[in-house]
Amino acid sequence: MSALLEIRGxxxxxxKRLDAAAKIGNLFGAGLREEVVHAVDKVSLxxxxxxxxxxxxxxxxxxxxxxxxxVGLHSLTEGVRLYKGRDMAxxxxxxxxxxxxxxxxxxxxxxxxxxPRMRVxxxxxxxxxxxxxxPARQKSDYVADLLTQVGLDDGFARRFPxxxxxxxxxxxGIARALAVKPExxxxxxxxxxxxxxxxxxxxxxxxxxxxxxxxxxxxxSHDLGVVRHLADRVVIxxxxxxxxxxxxxxxxxxxxxxxxxALLSEVPDLxxxxxxxxxxxxxxxxxxxxxxxxxxxxxxxxxxxxxxVEQPALREVAQGRLAACHLNDGGTG
Amino acid sequence: xxxQPALSTATPVLQVSGLETHFAARNGIVKxxxxxxxxxxxxxxxxxxxxxxxxxxxxGYSxxxxxxxxxxxxxxxxxxxxxxxxxLDAESLRALxxxxxxxxxxxxxxxxxPVLRxxxxxxxxxxxxxxxxxxxxxxxCRAALAxxxxxxxxQRLKSYPxxxxxxxxxxxAxxxxxxxxxxVIIADEPTTxxxxxxxxxxxxxxxxxxxESGTALIWITHDLSVIAGLADQVCVMYxxxxxxxxxxxxxxxxxxxxxxLGLLNSVPSRNPRGQRLRQIPGMTPxxxxxxxxxxxxxxxxxxxxxxxxxxxLEPVLGHPTDAASAAHQVSCHHPLQTxxxx
Numbered sequence: 256m257s258a259l260l261e262i263r264g265x266x267x268x269x270x271k272r273l274d275a276a277a278k279i280g281n282l283f284g285a286g287l288r289e290e291v292v293h294a295v296d297k298v299s300l301x302x303x304x305x306x307x308x309x310x311x312x313x314x315x316x317x318x319x320x321x322x323x324x325x326v327g328l329h330s331l332t333e334g335v336r337l338y339k340g341r342d343m344a345x346x347x348x349x350x351x352x353x354x355x356x357x358x359x360x361x362x363x364x365x366x367x368x369x370x371p372r373m374r375v376x377x378x379x380x381x382x383x384x385x386x387x388x389x390p391a392r393q394k395s396d397y398v399a400d401l402l403t404q405v406g407l408d409d410g411f412a413r414r415f416p417x418x419x420x421x422x423x424x425x426x427x428g429i430a431r432a433l434a435v436k437p438e439x440x441x442x443x444x445x446x447x448x449x450x451x452x453x454x455x456x457x458x459x460x461x462x463x464x465x466x467x468x469x470x471x472x473x474x475x476s477h478d479l480g481v482v483r484h485l486a487d488r489v490v491i492x493x494x495x496x497x498x499x500x501x502x503x504x505x506x507x508x509x510x511x512x513x514x515x516x517a518l519l520s521e522v523p524d525l526x527x528x529x530x531x532x533x534x535x536x537x538x539x540x541x542x543x544x545x546x547x548x549x550x551x552x553x554x555x556x557x558x559x560x561x562x563x564v565e566q567p568a569l570r571e572v573a574q575g576r577l578a579a580c581h582l583n584d585g586g587t588g
Numbered sequence: 589x590x591x592q593p594a595l596s597t598a599t600p601v602l603q604v605s606g607l608e609t610h611f612a613a614r615n616g617i618v619k620x621x622x623x624x625x626x627x628x629x630x631x632x633x634x635x636x637x638x639x640x641x642x643x644x645x646x647x648g649y650s651x652x653x654x655x656x657x658x659x660x661x662x663x664x665x666x667x668x669x670x671x672x673x674x675x676l677d678a679e680s681l682r683a684l685x686x687x688x689x690x691x692x693x694x695x696x697x698x699x700x701x702p703v704l705r706x707x708x709x710x711x712x713x714x715x716x717x718x719x720x721x722x723x724x725x726x727x728x729c730r731a732a733l734a735x736x737x738x739x740x741x742x743q744r745l746k747s748y749p750x751x752x753x754x755x756x757x758x759x760x761a762x763x764x765x766x767x768x769x770x771x772v773i774i775a776d777e778p779t780t781x782x783x784x785x786x787x788x789x790x791x792x793x794x795x796x797x798x799x800e801s802g803t804a805l806i807w808i809t810h811d812l813s814v815i816a817g818l819a820d821q822v823c824v825m826y827x828x829x830x831x832x833x834x835x836x837x838x839x840x841x842x843x844x845x846x847x848x849l850g851l852l853n854s855v856p857s858r859n860p861r862g863q864r865l866r867q868i869p870g871m872t873p874x875x876x877x878x879x880x881x882x883x884x885x886x887x888x889x890x891x892x893x894x895x896x897x898x899x900x901l902e903p904v905l906g907h908p909t910d911a912a913s914a915a916h917q918v919s920c921h922h923p924l925q926t927x928x929x930x
Contacts, residue, residue: 313783314754420871421640450639450810455854455865462864477783480813484856484865503861521788523813525855528836530817531795538755538786 257340258301259471260325260358260439265334267295267320292542294320296495297334299569302439307465307472309486309503311479311518313539317495319363322441322475326360356386359437363444365424369416375402375427376412383434401430404467406460422453429460433468441473446481458485479522483507491515494542494550497569501576511578514551549581559587599670600627601804602651602689602772607664609643609650616877620646622828623664625901628772628804628821633795635815635836636808637851638825641872644808647825648774652691653681669771687717690765694777696757699764700749706760707745713764732763736793755786762790766797774806779814791818812851816840821915824848827873827883830901834916844904844918847884882921890922897921 271290273281281287295317302308312318323329324336327343336343338354346354362368369378379401380394389397399409405426416424425445432440442461446454458481464470476482482489482503489506491499491514499512510516536554540546546553552562561581569579581587609621620643628634638644650661653676666674668689676684685691693699701709710729711722720728726745733741736759749757758778765773775794779787795818798805807819815822816836823833824845832845843849850868852858859865870887882899885891901919 313785422871451812452639452851452854452868455856455867458856459864459867462862479784480856484859484861518784521784523784523787523811523817525813525816525840525852525857527817528840531792538753 259304261301261337262325263299263335264297265324266297266332267324267329268293268332290543293495294542298497302471302473304471305469307474307486309482309489310473310475311482311489312492315539316492318475318492319443322443322473325473326358326441327355356435357437358439359432360441361428361432361445365421365428365448368428369424371416375414379430379434386435388435401434405430422449422457425449425457439471443475494545496550499578505576511572512580513555513557557582557587562587600629601669603627603667605665607650609646609655609659609661611659613876618875619828620875621650624830626823628806630802630804631798633798633805633807633819634821635819636806636823636825637812637815639810639872642825643828644825645776648691648776648808652685686713687768688770689772690770692761692765692775692778694780696761699761702749705746705748710764713767717768732767736763737789755782769801770803772804776808813855827878828875832918838916844923845920846888846890849924894921
């Protein structure tokens with residue numbers, strides 16, 4: 256199975272450079288250093304054509320950064336990004352452009368991601384005209400067709416974003432991503448801002464479009480219920496690293512990593528009444544100064560001395576299942 | 589159901605009846621709260637559930653006396669511990685708010701003043717209502733912060749809001765709400781913006797708080813699965829009215845209103861994996877000059893001519909748990925048969 260999009264050993268580090276004052280301070284022995292955030296730390300992930308991969312983690316775990324790296328909005332500090340088996344860095348300018356068009360993104364905030372001063376017509380129609388997918392004079396027909404595809408009235412084309420509700424804006428964001436005929440779409444918390452009933456409508460739209468256009472999704476969400484419904488495979492991230500990858504049914508039935516287990520037990524469930532919440536201890540640590548060894552060990556109930564010093568490798572624990580925990584490999588002692 | 593009798597005999601600490609809030613717009617009247625009645629007892633948690641625009645937050649603001657012009661609470665009564673608080677003058681309301689009844693808002697960044705340290709804001713809240721010295725007040729602040737699970741309260745009191753994470757900020761907002769041990773706390777989607785892990789921690793603390801201090805809690809949310817795990821009672825709101833109410837078990841297991849069922853069926857876990865979700869068709873109606881009759885009829889599969897008349901909130905008949913049937917009420921001309929809530 257050759258992957259449509261693959262990321263191999265990819266890292267993203269954000270460096271806060273020293274400003275002039277700090278440099279002068281250092282001349283006098285202040286000893287200030289550059290601050291480095293390891294947002295994504297040596298992550299490898301391959302996504303097959305037609306697959307829906309759910310990417311789950313808490314705020315600050317690097318899941319949005321990874322999504323932006325997959326789309327090409329963030330450069331990779333190290334590692335390679337392959338599209339249809341070819342390294343993106345080695346492509347010619349022409350080929351890069353074609354490959355970039357094949358990978359699109361739907362953003363988290365349907366309010367902030369649409370230019371308030373552009374009409375829907377231009378928001379959706381600008382990119383396909385610029386890239387020569389449709390001639391300029393056919394733009395309005397093309398936009399009207401896309402609006403119908405995402406379940407909006409084609410008469411909305413002359414309106415501005417503020418004239419729409421949250422659910423309608425989410426649909427405009429989807430139409431914009433579809434306009435350049437992508438094969439792969441990264442959805443970054445695309446339904447997080449919506450009410451349950453509107454969320455159901457948009458999730459249905461995602462499933463319809465997947466079938467109609469044979470799309471592949473990387474679906475980023477913190478909502479395990481949504482991911483369970485949509486995804487074929489689930490990736491759990493914690494503090495910049497992948498801790499578990501497994502097919503959806505397997506991960507919900509039998510989570511391997513202690514973090515996955517803790518996350519799943521927190522999911523609100525209609526069938527659990529007046530439950531006693533037993534939360535995970537503490538909060539996600541700062542990525543500026545992550546704990547050594549396994550990043551999760553300060554919050555883990557199974558942590559032993561080995562977890563504080565040695566980083567567990569992401570290894571196969573069953574057919575098609577990967578997890579990074581010392582419990583799978585000789586214990587934590 | 590063993591707790592039902594105790595629940596009905598306890599005198600409610602907050603009793604809202606026939607509450608109506610209107611906003612005068614240029615081309616008509618918007619009625620975000622249109623005859624809402626409910627009551628909450630000490631130590632109990634009531635979930636107020638609805639979509640955006642259903643009037644659930646406006647109900648909270650109306651109780652707190654936070655409605656500004658052009659809005660006005662035009663009818664109904666709000667009894668706090670038997671005392672009418674609707675129509676009180678600004679001075680008496682100020683004595684009540686934060687002291688006997690407190691509200692936690694969705695966005696903690698807007699609740700906290702960004703240019704004041706946490707200790708300043710917390711001490712101010714205490715000294716506004718009680719004649720205590722700064723040291724005694726600080727002791728209580730520390731205790732409240734510890735109660736909501738903030739480690740090293742002493743150090744945290746000296747911090748500014750921007751130095752906290754979102755979850756920590758919401759905890760501070762909750763700590764301020766519980767400082768004066770109010771009778772009622774109204775929480776308006778306080779965990780919607782937070783991760784599930786942080787949400788779990790905050791829900792755990794709120795449950796403990798209600799059990800220990802006897803505070804009544806109104807939890808406003810659009811997420812029925814949170815309510816399932818947290819609340820004792822549920823009121824489902826649609827277009828400014830309560831369309832169904834009852835115990836969590838009654839409303840979620842013996843759902844009577846088609847809208848409640850629609851909300852429940854929108855939750856992914858209630859649908860076979862990978863298949864289309866059973867969505868509610870259409871959109872919430874505009875509350876401007878809403879026509880009489882059941883506001884849900886346009887989206888409802890069971891609607892008939894009868895639905896052009898306003899349905900009343902009436903006890904669900906033929907209920908399996910008959911003792912509780914008076915507590916389970918629905919406002920629908922064609923309530924669903926119990927037991928088909930799949």
